[in-house]
Amino acid sequence: MCLTTKSISLPTQLHHSTKRKHMKSRNRKLIALGLGTALLAGALSGCSGGSSSSGVTTINWWTRVGDDRAAFAKKFNDTHTDVQVKVTQVSDDQYVNKVGTGVRSNNGPDVLDFDVANSPLFAATGVLADVSDKVNGLDFARDLNPGMSKLGTYDNKTYSVPFIAGPSILLYNKTLFKKAGIQTDTPPATWAGIEEDAKKVRALGDDIYGFDIPGACGGCLSFAAQPLIWASGGTTMTAASPDQTTTYSTSPQVADSLKFYQKLWQDGVVNPAGQTEAGATWGADWNAGKVGILLAGSWLVSPAEKGGSEVGYGPIPNADGSNFSTFAGGDNIGVIASSKNPDAAWEFASWLLDKDQQASIADTGSSPVRSDLLTADFAAKYPLVALQLQVSAKSDAPDSMATNALQLSATSPWLAAFQSIVYNGADVNATLTKADADSAPLIKQAYEQAGQ
Structure with a gap:
């Protein structure tokens, strides 16, 4: 039977995760892109997919753009006779709108692969089915990426599961480090170490800088800067509600982290062009071999190497190097609440989490979401992917219906506070107090719009 739910409203959300070698140019733009509001004016009574007279059930899988998605579907179809998968790829800037239109017109997917940032939105508005019992029945449930799993949980129920991870990490240019007389075997592991190495790289002169900040991109700064806060034991918001x-x-860890960025800026080691970087060209100077240290994603390793730089990487540390954290970027996957074939949809979704499928993700340079893949042999074969799996054990992310307005948009209180403190030397306590006050009505509006 088809499930029905109340009328729902989808607030604006932002795609901000990082992945796939063949999607690097697109990913540099994701954090700068906002999605428009999509209203689902009617009840979710759509029936996706269907069964043919031969008894074969066809389910529709809507995905983000990527060649690997078609490969997954082909492998599933070649090895299954009772269920077949049809793939529809949707561009990030139209994703929420098209999901809304598809479900409203009874023409939507059965399985949805989406930016993990949209997990709270799709759960709270009734787009996704509750799959708590099915997830709890997985013998590897505890091995799934914790930060992404957290975002897939709403009101103590599970609505989506991790699929492909895209965590933030620390990147450093070994070529510049060698020129500056810095050891390259291990990455800088403390804030003081980052500052010291950045100064030495900047001393190379000309247009070479020790550090880069995407200073006009709220999503980029959530992805790159907030792990400093979490690694230090801090938070940026209370639980979603x-x-x-x-x-x-x-x-206080928020203030400490922003003061660290402020010090880097005041020391003159930060690329000044980054102050107006809104996300579309984030990493361009890094790729050109002109930046020593960057907090970003694995998608920026290969372009820098192709540009002639030797790249090292490590976790994003707290001040004294005793802990680390990362942003839980990537894709979650869920079953649409209105699917006509929820069992077949879950059969496919859970198949994507099998070890064979998850291990194949490493071949693309992206990270799987199962920590039980992390063996010595795996780490030797995929050192960059292994690091991503390691840091994902301590992943976190903003968990709110209002994440876009609070932190990711160009007008967010988070971005305004960051810019005022880091670039303008504003009073830290007063600025952060104002950011909290400015955030309160945005949270209220987002939850009211979603009928919460």
Whole structure:
């Protein structure tokens, strides 16, 4: 039977995750892109997929753009006779709108692969089915990426599961480090170490800088800067709920992290062009071999290497190097609540989590979401992917219906506070207190719009 739900409204969300070698140019733009509002004016009574007279069930899989998706579907179809998968790829800037239109017109997917940032949105508005029992029945459930799993949980129920991870990491240019007389065997592992190495690289002169900041991109700065906060034991917001608040002024680790960025800027080691970087060209100077240290994603390793630089990488540390964290970027996957064939849809979704499928993700340079893949042999074969699996054990992400307005948009209180403190030397406590106050009505509006 087809499931029905109340009328729902999808607030604006932002795609911000990082992945796939063949999608590097697109990914540099994702954090700068906002999606428009999509209204699902009617009940979710759509029936996706269907069964043929031969008894074969066809399910529709809507995905983000990527060649690997078609390869997954072909492999599944070649090895299954009772269920077949049809792939539809949707561009990131139209994703939420098209999901809304598809479900409303009874023409939507059965299985949805989407930016993990949209997990709370799709769960709270009734787009996704509750798959708690099915996920709890997986013998590897505890091995799934914890930060992405957290975003897939809403109101103590599971609506989506991790599929492909795209965590943030610390990248350093070994070629520049060698020129500056810095050891290259291990990455800088403390904030003081980052600052010291950045100064030495900047001393190379000309247009070479020790550090780069995407200073006009709220999503980029969530992806790159907030792991410093989490690694230090801090938070940026309370648990997702209509009573949620941001914790910029009450979590001292937020102030500490922004003061660290402020110091780098005041030291003159930061690329000044980054102050106006809104995301579309993020990493261009790094790829050109002109930046020593960058907090970003694995998709920026290969372009820098192709440009002639030797690249090293490591986790994003706290101040003294005793802990690390990462942004839980990537793709989650879920079953549409209105699917006519939910069992077949889950059969395919759970198949994507099998070890064979997850291991194949490493061949693309992206990260699987199962920590039980991380063996010595795996790490030797895929050192960059192994690092991503390691840091994902301590992943986190903003979890709110209002994430776009709070942190990711060009007008977000988070971005305004970052710019004021880092670039303008504004009073830290006063600025963060104002950011909390400015965030409160945005949270209220987002949850009210979603009928919460």
